[in-house]
Amino acid sequence: MRSTFHGLEVAKRSLFTQQAALNTTGHNIANANTTGYSRQVVNMVAAKPIEAFGMNRTTIPGQTGMGVEFSSITRIREKFLDDQFRNENKSFGNYAIQQDTLEKLEAIVNEPSDTGIRTVLESFFNAWSDLSKAPENADGRKIVREQALALTDAFNHTAKSLQDLKADLTESVSIKTTQINSILGNIAKLNGEIQRIEGLGDDANDLRDQRDLITDELSQMINIRVTEGTGGYTVTMGGIELVAGQVAEPLTAAEMEDYFASGDLNSGEVFGMIQSRDHFVEGYIADLDRLVDKLANGDMEIKLPAGSVLPEGTTLNGVLYAGANRTLSEDTTVTVKGLNGLHQLGYNFSSEPGGLPFFTNADGTTENLKASEITLNRELADNPTKIATSMRIATVDGEESVVRGNNSLALLFSQARDSRINFGTASEPDLATVDSYFRSVVGQLGVQAQEANRQLANSKTLVDQVDARRQSVSGVSLDEEMANLIKFQHAYNAAARNMTMIDETLNKVINGMGIVGR
DSSP: OTTHHHHHHHHHHHHHHHHHHHHHHHHHHTTTTOOOOOOOEEEEEOOOOOOOOOSSSOOSSOOOOOOOOEEEEEEEEEHHHHHHHHHHHHHHHHHHHHHHHHHHHHHHHSSSSSSHEEEHHHHHHHHHHHHHSSSOOOHHHHHHHHHHHHHHHHHHHHHHHHHHHHHHHHHHHHHHHHHHHHHHHHHHHHHHHHHHHHHOOOOOOOHHHHHHHHHHHHHHOOOOEEEETTTTTEEETTTEEEEEETEEOOOHHHHHHHHHHHHSSSSSSHHHHHIIIIIIHHHHHHHHHHHHOOOOOOOEEEEETTTTBOOTTTEEETEOOGGGBBSSOOOEEEEEHHHHHHHHHSBTTTTOSSOOEEEEETTTTOOOTTTTTTTOOHHHOGGGGSOOOOEEEEEETTTTEOOOOOOOOHHHHGGGGGGGGSSSSSSOEEEEEEHHHHHHHHHHHHHHHHHHHHHHHHHHHHHHHHHHHHHHSOOEEEEHHHHHHHHHHHHHHHHHHHHHHHHHHHHHHIISSSOOOO
């Protein structure tokens, strides 16, 4: 015989299940715009049926259904898309940093412009050209001094900006490492919380969403591989285990540098920072230093005019000029050591034998000039009359005196802008003018920046594409949720109406039957 109150139990279970579905739908709607949220569904199953009691078997054909139950509330998530997103996200992080660094480098170099190094170089050589027109003019020498100081200041400022950018990237690695350690600790903590909750038979859906969200953030910072086991997520970077269950291994900035060198760190923002610093920024610091040193000391071919008198003891192209052969009888092509070597071939107003090196480091040395330290020779800066312009000596009564009106050296300086300097080595020469070399550096920067923009755009497209696919699976669709809301509401109302019907039936059985004949 069936239970009289069986219908109440069926209606009750239906109410509870539909109410859970309504609450879950409301939870989805509330989190429609929550980053990292995955929509949840109530998994409904038919309750286990019962049979009427009997000695050997049921005496009533068929089984008695017990209504509906929900076995779990699960989130909709596809691990394949998560792995694909994180794989693309690490490349996006790398290219984003490289593009940002190259953009800053373009701002520092500031070419082409009216205020960049090329403009200052042009003004420097123009000042020598003007001085060659009036070599005896003290004001012209002062202008050359000021333009030389402006040139060295431009080199100093650019080099300092590059060094500051390099230091910023190094500091950013340290800051990003701290953020990574925080995320690793949170993943380990969430592993423990999820394991505790799910060990009790519940579904830790929202905690899993939190863990996946911060794992996605981590994937943009470093290249990671995520696997899930009984203890939760295991996170590795190359061959380095960062999280295993509830244990996280903190990293240091120094370790990041080592992992970069070993290849364990091969993508992500931190990789982009170190790569940008060591490849791009360091590369342009080296290019600028090479430009400065070769301009001052590099091998430069010039043609000395006939009649020039070289300082006693000068050696050019292996030839020693001393005594009578100091005076050139014809135009002579020689190789000098940059503008420093050229300036030392001339004479200033004081008739000193040979000029001074034109450029020096801040400490007065002339070897291995650096863009961050180059300056006008202090003696020339303090006394511009020591700037040499003449290459002629007049001998009167056995005494040598400078021909002040001679402009040979000033002309050679003004023409040095078109002289080809060896920016390479003796075994692998790279002959170029100062302007063409600097143009090639700027052109290289432009190409690298363009390529970084292209790679960033492509990577962003791939990330967005994978994320869109992931959202199509895991994201909340308000239209779908509203349809579910109506569906579950009708089911709940029907279950409530069914319970009312059972209640009325039982009322009739209990209060209206068995009173005939009273």
